[in-house]
Amino acid sequence: MAKPLTLIDPRRIYLEPAVRSYPRGRAVLARFPDAEQVEVASHWKIPDLTQDPDLAADWLRLKREILVLGVKKGLTLRPNGRSADFIAPSSSNGCAMACSYCYVPRRKGYANPVSVFVKLDEIAAAIARHAARLGPKPEPNTVDPVDWVYDLGENGDLSLDATLSDNVRDLVAAFRTIPNAKGSFATKLVNRDLLSYDPQGRTRIRFSLMPEAVSKVLDVRTSPIAERIAAIDDFVEAGYEVHLNFSPVVVHEGWQPEWQALFAEIDDTVSERAKAQLKCEIIMLTHNEQLHETNLAWHPKGETLLWRPDIQETKVSEGGMRNLRYRVAWKRRWLDQLLSWHGARIPYCTVRYAF
Incomplete structure (x- = not known):
């Protein structure tokens, strides 16, 4: 658990005043008693974090030292059809890790700290009501053959969120x-505390x-690729369904x-039991002009892999x-080349979708 705990050590907590009326909000504040508390009208509109372009150069420090607490207003569930059948209301936004291709900062200005939402009971109840209205899944699909996902x-990344509150x-x-x-949730962090959560096959x-050499450049502050692969068996044994997310696929010479x-490495490391339930999704890189400009301020080395106008085209x-x-x-x-390499070595890992 040492690595997750070092990723965020809040010195300042921005919070909506109503946060203190929720048990979850009070619990998070009690967890970081030495942090300065700054009240804001909205967890989305914090001028100190969103309006100063110079903050981009302080990207990693802000992720480590700032936490935001908010009361999520909407509980809408949206259809998806790729990673899941539906997107649930988020229990968080932002991340203390710093993957330089992440799309979330595109909406958050010049800093992207974790925002934790304290209405977890209402979020869980909204999901339960939605699933009850749907009833049994009428037929299998590429998301899951039996259940709504x-x-x-x-x-955000729930493995990291689990170090901040009991939401996960x-x-x-x-x-x-x-x-x-x-x-279901994707993660780049091995948080072994999750092994004690007793999912009983109901959480994926x-x-x-991605290849380790690329990950070392782009997956800033995440668990090493080898550590993620080595954890697969343990999470299967603990009762999770474990899939893989090959994303983003970054094309470069070599x-x-x-x-x-x-x-x-996957084939040589993962047990037969884990292989039998293994599936994956494959997503080719999409980059963004605004994010490119932000990244140049704090991690220009990553842009040599991500920003390739010679092989990319613009889409608004x-x-x-x-x-x-x-x-x-x-x-x-x-993509066809990647699928051929995949099929030659790990054909048992069913590709749920690729684009």
């Missing part, structure tokens, strides 16, 4: 009581993996042997952001 960590423990417990649903953890070595998103993705014809060719 709810993504719990779209905007409570979510895992909630899914033990929902007969037709599973929770997706360990995000990428073939790196990916072939990664697939070989529905929200008006300028995103970069690999040129369509090349992306299809590269």
Whole structure:
């Protein structure tokens, strides 16, 4: 547990005043009694964090020393169809890790600390009501053959969140009581405290993996790739369903042997029991012009891998952001290559989707 605890040591906590009326809010504040408390009107609108471009150069310090506590207003569940059937209301936003390709900071200005939401009971109840209305899943799909699956960590990493509050423990417990649903979240952090949560097969953890050489540049403050792979068996033994998330796939000169070595390491390390339940998703890199500019202020080395206009093309998103993705014809060719390397070494790891 030593590594997760070093990732965030709050010196200042921004909080909405109503946070103190929730047991979860009071518990988090009691956990960090020496942190300065600064009240704000909204966890989304904190000028100290969002409006000063110079803060980007302090990216890692702010992630380590700042925590935000908020009362989540909306409890909407959205259809998904890829990683999950539905996206659940988030119990957090932001992350103390610093993966330089992460999309969450695009919406949070010039700092991206963890925001913890204190209405966990209401979030869990909203998921349970939604699943009850749906009833049994009528037919299998690529998400799951039996259960409705709810993504719990779209905007953060729950393995890290579990070092800050009991939100994750409570979510895992909630899914033990929902007969037709599973929770799911992707993670880049091995937090072995989660092994004691008794998920009973009702929570799916997706360990995000990429070649170690690329991860060392882009996956800042995360668990090493080898540690993530080595944890797979332990999490299966503890009652989790464990899948893999090959994301993002970053194309660069010399990428073939790196990916072939990664697939070989998985094959050589993971037990037969874990292999029998192993599935994965594959997502090619999408980058963003605004994030590129922010990254140049704190981690320009990563941009040599992420920002490749020579092999990328611009696509304007529905929200008006300028995103970069690999040129369509090349992306299809590269994805097919990756799938062939995957099929040659770990064919038992069913690809749920790839794009």
